[in-house]
Amino acid sequence: xxxKYDAIIVGGGHNGLVCAAYLAKAGRKVLVLEKxxxxxxxxxxxxxxxxxxxxxxSYVVSLLRPQIIRDLKLAQFGLHVxxxxxxxxxxPDGRSxxxxxxxxxxxxxxAAFSPRDADVYPLFGKAMGQLARFAKPIIDERAPDPSxxxxxxxxxxxxxxxxxxxxxxxxxxxxxxxxxxSAVDFLAEWFETDExxxxxxxxxxxxxxxxxxxxxxxxxxxxxxxxxxxGASRSWGFARGGTGAISMxxxxxxEHFGAEIRTxxxxxxxxxxxxxxxxxxxxxxxxxxxxxxxSGAEPRLTFLGLVGESELPNDFVTQLxxxxxxxxxxxxxLALDRFPDFKSRPGIGMHVRGDISxxxxxxxxxxxxxxxxxxxxxxxxxxxxxxxxVLDPDMAPDGKHVMSIFVQYAPYHLKEGPxxxxxxxxxxxxxxxxxxxxxxxxxxxxxxxRQVLTPWDLEQEFGLTEGNIFHGELSLExxxxxxxxxxxxxxxxxxxxxxxxxxxxxxxxxxxxxxxxLAAREILMGGAC
Amino acid sequence: MxxxxxxxxxxxxxxxxxxxxxxxxxVTVVEAREAVGCRAxxxxxxxxxxxxxxxxxxLDVEWESSPPWLxxxxxxxQPDDEAAEGVAAWRTEVARFATxxxxxxxxxxxxxxSDASLSxxxxxxxxxxxLGRSAGLELARVGPLCAEDWLDEWGIARDVQAGLIAPxxxxxxMGPRSPTSALAVLFHHxxxxxxxxxxxxxxxxxxxxxxxxxxVTVRTSARVCRIxxxxxxxxxxxxxxxxxxxxxxxxxxxxxxxxxxxxxAPRDLPMGGEQTVRTVRTRGIVAVWKARVxxxxxxGSRCAVIGADTVVLERSxxxxxxxxxxxxxxxxxxxxxxxxxxxxxxxxxxxxxxxxDAAKVALQKTLETVLAEHMDVATITDAELWTPxxxxxxYDLEGGHLFHGxxxxxxxxxxxxHPSLSGYTTGxxxxxxxxxxMHPAGGFTLCQGILAARQA
Numbered sequence: 001x002x003x004k005y006d007a008i009i010v011g012g013g014h015n016g017l018v019c020a021a022y023l024a025k026a027g028r029k030v031l032v033l034e035k036x037x038x039x040x041x042x043x044x045x046x047x048x049x050x051x052x053x054x055x056x057x058s059y060v061v062s063l064l065r066p067q068i069i070r071d072l073k074l075a076q077f078g079l080h081v082x083x084x085x086x087x088x089x090x091x092p093d094g095r096s097x098x099x100x101x102x103x104x105x106x107x108x109x110x111a112a113f114s115p116r117d118a119d120v121y122p123l124f125g126k127a128m129g130q131l132a133r134f135a136k137p138i139i140d141e142r143a144p145d146p147s148x149x150x151x152x153x154x155x156x157x158x159x160x161x162x163x164x165x166x167x168x169x170x171x172x173x174x175x176x177x178x179x180x181x182s183a184v185d186f187l188a189e190w191f192e193t194d195e196x197x198x199x200x201x202x203x204x205x206x207x208x209x210x211x212x213x214x215x216x217x218x219x220x221x222x223x224x225x226x227x228x229x230x231g232a233s234r235s236w237g238f239a240r241g242g243t244g245a246i247s248m249x250x251x252x253x254x255e256h257f258g259a260e261i262r263t264x265x266x267x268x269x270x271x272x273x274x275x276x277x278x279x280x281x282x283x284x285x286x287x288x289x290x291x292x293x294x295s296g297a298e299p300r301l302t303f304l305g306l307v308g309e310s311e312l313p314n315d316f317v318t319q320l321x322x323x324x325x326x327x328x329x330x331x332x333x334l335a336l337d338r339f340p341d342f343k344s345r346p347g348i349g350m351h352v353r354g355d356i357s358x359x360x361x362x363x364x365x366x367x368x369x370x371x372x373x374x375x376x377x378x379x380x381x382x383x384x385x386x387x388x389x390v391l392d393p394d395m396a397p398d399g400k401h402v403m404s405i406f407v408q409y410a411p412y413h414l415k416e417g418p419x420x421x422x423x424x425x426x427x428x429x430x431x432x433x434x435x436x437x438x439x440x441x442x443x444x445x446x447x448x449x450r451q452v453l454t455p456w457d458l459e460q461e462f463g464l465t466e467g468n469i470f471h472g473e474l475s476l477e478x479x480x481x482x483x484x485x486x487x488x489x490x491x492x493x494x495x496x497x498x499x500x501x502x503x504x505x506x507x508x509x510x511x512x513x514x515x516x517x518l519a520a521r522e523i524l525m526g527g528a529c
Numbered sequence: 530m531x532x533x534x535x536x537x538x539x540x541x542x543x544x545x546x547x548x549x550x551x552x553x554x555x556v557t558v559v560e561a562r563e564a565v566g567c568r569a570x571x572x573x574x575x576x577x578x579x580x581x582x583x584x585x586x587x588l589d590v591e592w593e594s595s596p597p598w599l600x601x602x603x604x605x606x607q608p609d610d611e612a613a614e615g616v617a618a619w620r621t622e623v624a625r626f627a628t629x630x631x632x633x634x635x636x637x638x639x640x641x642x643s644d645a646s647l648s649x650x651x652x653x654x655x656x657x658x659x660l661g662r663s664a665g666l667e668l669a670r671v672g673p674l675c676a677e678d679w680l681d682e683w684g685i686a687r688d689v690q691a692g693l694i695a696p697x698x699x700x701x702x703m704g705p706r707s708p709t710s711a712l713a714v715l716f717h718h719x720x721x722x723x724x725x726x727x728x729x730x731x732x733x734x735x736x737x738x739x740x741x742x743x744x745v746t747v748r749t750s751a752r753v754c755r756i757x758x759x760x761x762x763x764x765x766x767x768x769x770x771x772x773x774x775x776x777x778x779x780x781x782x783x784x785x786x787x788x789x790x791x792x793x794a795p796r797d798l799p800m801g802g803e804q805t806v807r808t809v810r811t812r813g814i815v816a817v818w819k820a821r822v823x824x825x826x827x828x829g830s831r832c833a834v835i836g837a838d839t840v841v842l843e844r845s846x847x848x849x850x851x852x853x854x855x856x857x858x859x860x861x862x863x864x865x866x867x868x869x870x871x872x873x874x875x876x877x878x879x880x881x882x883x884x885x886d887a888a889k890v891a892l893q894k895t896l897e898t899v900l901a902e903h904m905d906v907a908t909i910t911d912a913e914l915w916t917p918x919x920x921x922x923x924y925d926l927e928g929g930h931l932f933h934g935x936x937x938x939x940x941x942x943x944x945x946x947h948p949s950l951s952g953y954t955t956g957x958x959x960x961x962x963x964x965x966x967m968h969p970a971g972g973f974t975l976c977q978g979i980l981a982a983r984q985a
Contacts, residue, residue: 147662169642173948180709180938189808213850215938216673216708322682363851370847373706374840475708476673486666 005031005260005290006529008280010267010306011463011502013041014247016296018516019501019523020261021072021254026524030259031288032251033280035266035463038244039251041296042462042469043511045244049449051397052335055242057453057462057469059331059386059404060084060355062236062510063227064246065140068517072253079249081237082391086354088345089199090439096344097195098351114193124190125225131175132225134167139226139507142518143480143489178218179476182211184362186218198365199357202382207469207509209328209411211369212362216476223510240392246511270295270306270498277498280306292497292529294519297463298471299323299484299504307495316494319485324478327455327467328372330410332432334403335396335449339387340440352390358383358439368409375415377428380435382408400448407432412455412467421456428454470509471502480506491519499523530554531777533985534766535978536753536792537925537964539567542782543736543745545963545978547586549780549985550743557774558745559766561752567924568965568973569733571817571915571931573863573870574696574832575725577717577972578732581635582979583725588735591726596831600692601862601903603837606828610692615684619693622683623718626668629660630719634969634976637984638943638951672938674711677839688838693718695834695842695859699872700932700970702812704846705839713936716971728865732975756781756788756960758797763960766792778985782964782978783925784933785809785946789955799956809946809966810937813917813929814849816858816876818896820869820912826904827862835860835903845875852881854891860899869909871896876917878929884918892916933966941970953981961985 007023009016012034020030038044042057061081069075086100097113099106103122111118137160144156164172177186183204187197203224204217211217227236239245251261269281270293279289295302300320303309309317345351359365359382368378384406389396396402410428412418429452437443455467464471472478481489484504491499501519503509523529530553535546538560546556560567576595583590600607610616660668671679676697680690694705697717703710725732740747755767756779765775781788789798789806798806827833836842836859845859858875873896880888893914897906917929927933934946943951945968953961963981965973 147666169948173944176944177939185810210708214708215703324678366850373843477670482670486670 008290011296015516017250022520024257024259040247045242077252080240088351128225143506296502325466325468327412331453332405333451336401340443356385372409372411471504533778534776537782538565541978548982592723595724599830619683627719676710679711762958811928811930813878816873818871878917884916
């Protein structure tokens with residue numbers, strides 16, 4: 001009989017680590033098992049090329065909850081978030097647009113395209129700020145279950161209803177539109193300039209297999225404004241040392257509170273007996289028991305891969321099978337000999353100290369989506385770029401740079417089948433570099449090393465089923481009380497003593513830490529361990 | 530009771546007139562074209578007409594079971610689609626929601642403005658409860674889906690899907706892979722039932738007969754150019770020959786945008802009203818083609834979808850989305866007594882370069898190419914084509930949209946066309962809206978004119 005733990009957490013991604021830290025802080029004996037040699041899951045940093053550190057997958061701190069930073073004392077454990085100072089959009093014709101925290105400068109930039117839009121921009125920001133205040137509790141609390149008559153659920157629903165009512169007719173309608181409309185339609189009610197709408201709209205499609213003109217994509221626009229009201233904690237930013245530094249800070253905090261963390265310890269099975277989780281079996285065949293098991297892995301992998309269909313109710317299996325993953329993005333990481341100037345705005349200025357969007361117009365973005373819709377990677381993709389080495393010089397040797405390029409669309413489901421990705425990997429990388437070279441003519445000559453990650457690689461290497469970076473599409477019917485399955489959206493599962501704490505649970509993906517924190521809260525509240 | 534004036538002599542205009550007359554108003558209908566009918570000329574199908582609407586007016590029509598939509602694929606007419614895997618089970622699922630969807634169509638949508646009484650919200654809440662908890666949750670899950678994903682779940686093959694999805698898309702600006710298109714498909718099929726014997730022509734004749742019987746005056750070739758408003762109250766209309774007609778009530782069926790942006794002076798709109806109406810989306814994606822055939826086409830099917838599968842359907846939408854000339858439009862054919870009425874899905878209202886004569890000729894050629902694969906085009910005579918631009922200029926359809934406004938989550942039920950207008954009233958006293966742009970959306974229901982007239 002192996003040693004008994006209160007809780008075993010499957011997967012040492014940032015959510016698993018957050019959950020572990022909270023449980024350990026509450027005095028529970030916790031073991032985290034990570035398959036890879038580094039912690040963080042998709043939030044990891046690695047020296048892929050000598051001297052150059054890459055945030056291999058996830059590359060920005062997106063809405064990391066301020067209370068997590070405080071509760072787990074992450075600053076004390078080495079977390080230092082550098083703000084992303086601007087959003088820069090170059091256009092193929094040599095023009096460009098930079099939006100930054102400086103309202104006057106942003107106004108001048110937008111006015112060069114449309115004085116009217118420059119007037120509207122701050123008004124839009126104000127309205128979105130108000131909505132963000134309404135929506136914020138949604139990501140900071142577990143999802144209510146509308147099908148339940150329990151007092152706790154009814155109270156939470158009533159509270160949400162009242163908050164919605166308090167928004168008033170105009171903002172209430174705006175909130176509804178934001179939830180249902182496409183990002184482009186929503187923005188087009190405010191702005192007239194396509195060059196502005198395009199880069200703004202693409203935050204709505206990141207990680208999804210949808211286009212900027214697909215209904216339901218407007219909602220994610222709000223996340224940017226939620227970050228603003230988190231205020232000084234700067235929840236949108238870049239972690240010094242790369243995204244892995246966040247995971248490392250959380251891991252150190254968890255260990256400080258007494259959690260035990262093992263790497264190179266892949267779980268091959270979650271042991272279930274009589275509908276109750278008993279422990280796990282590792283890839284090396286050894287078994288570890290615990291009072292409860294918590295999975296940070298994606299739900300379909302957790303249940304159909306690690307638990308097994310025969311242990312599960314039919315209805316739940318049906319829901320899991322239709323749970324949409326269909327990853328749509330890839331990542332290209334470059335080690336550069338020198339900084340590749342943008343044709344439209346050379347030099348290392350403020351414009352490259354934030355994120356850079358290759359999204360010249362909405363038709364371009366839709367064409368990129370069309371390629372993916374029919375099973376091909378985008379010939380001219382949407383890209384979101386960060387230069388970590390500009391923000392944190394330690395990421396690369398002196399004078400040299402790392403460039404992180406998030407690329408969409410790279411559909412997991414190629415028309416030839418996903419297993420054909422390895423033979424298309426370099427062609428995909430070439431499409432990315434060729435497109436970028438139109439904006440940065442010297443780029444090709446500066447590349448020392450190129451790492452291309454396709455959705456197939458994300459699945460094989462990081463356990464992201466179908467390469468979905470959010471553990472499941474963030475589409476309307478897979479959010480809130482339906483994430484990952486109707487009736488099972490509160491971290492509990494049909495298997496007693498088995499819980500979920502990853503991005504496949506409410507409120508979903510991104511480096512927020514919210515699912516891990518909320519899962520820990522539910523587990524502790526119910527006295528499950 | 531006073532005088533009422535109805536703008537638009539289409540089916541909804543006539544229905545509104547009949548309803549107003551039955552409530553004691555003295556009613557005049559003004560129609561810009563030479564004959565009444567209007568949108569009825571452009572719609573071939575009566576299966577979504579709601580029986581309650583027909584009964585409430587006491588129309589003299591007979592019902593018959595609707596002809597099935599047959600799909601014409603690369604291998605010709607497919608008569609067995611209904612028997613294909615999953616279809617019967619999926620139809621049972623649709624029927625589960627049909628009662629609620631149909632009862633929603635029989636009343637104004639719930640008022641969700643903050644001045645609404647709680648009791649107004651109880652109706653739909655009660656309907657949901659009646660539907661049952663699991664069905665309510667399922668509706669919330671299905672609504673946001675892509676139509677293709679939803680039908681995939683039922684194991685329906687993608688070629689069969691095309692025939693089920695296409696008829697629901699002509700009132701939207703969506704393809705089968707657009708989220709929320711499942712809701713459009715659900716509503717369309719839930720609203721579908723028996724058809725009227727003799728089709729649209731018989732329905733129109735019955736409406737005209739009933740209107741005459743009720744003493745309604747119908748003026749054709751009379752175009753309204755302005756709605757007169759004084760002190761926040763509609764007082765009548767001015768025709769384009771400068772003659773004025775006074776009325777205590779003006780009920781417009783030409784669409785919210787047409788009415789409030791083109792017929793009402795901006796100064797007469799309530800604060801913010803203009804901006805509100807401008808945001809209503811009316812992007813047409815359908816051209817209409819009519820012709821005679823000397824012998825029955827497509828095996829004599831009365832309703833046929835010409836399209837291979839959902840990929841072709843989605844590509845048709847892509848053409849419209851990118852404002853390209855349709856390359857491979859999906860066609861929805863209605864055939865009756867030697868006449869074809871075809872909805873060409875995938876024709877952008879805002880085609881790049883505009884709908885020039887050359888663009889129109891090109892579309893005509895494309896159509897013939899598609900049709901030639903499935904019928905003898907030599908049997909076609911008297912072909913006529915209306916591009917979305919023609920539909921806008923000749924039929925006053927804003928954006929060339931056949932339903933005065935897209936079906937979308939934010940433009941249906943209490944949101945159609947906008948929460949402040951969804952009660953058929955406009956903020957201008959005595960001015961009502963009652964066309965296809967109002968609730969209920971999802972097909973040609975004949976409900977809007979009646980529901981609006983009841984607000985008078």
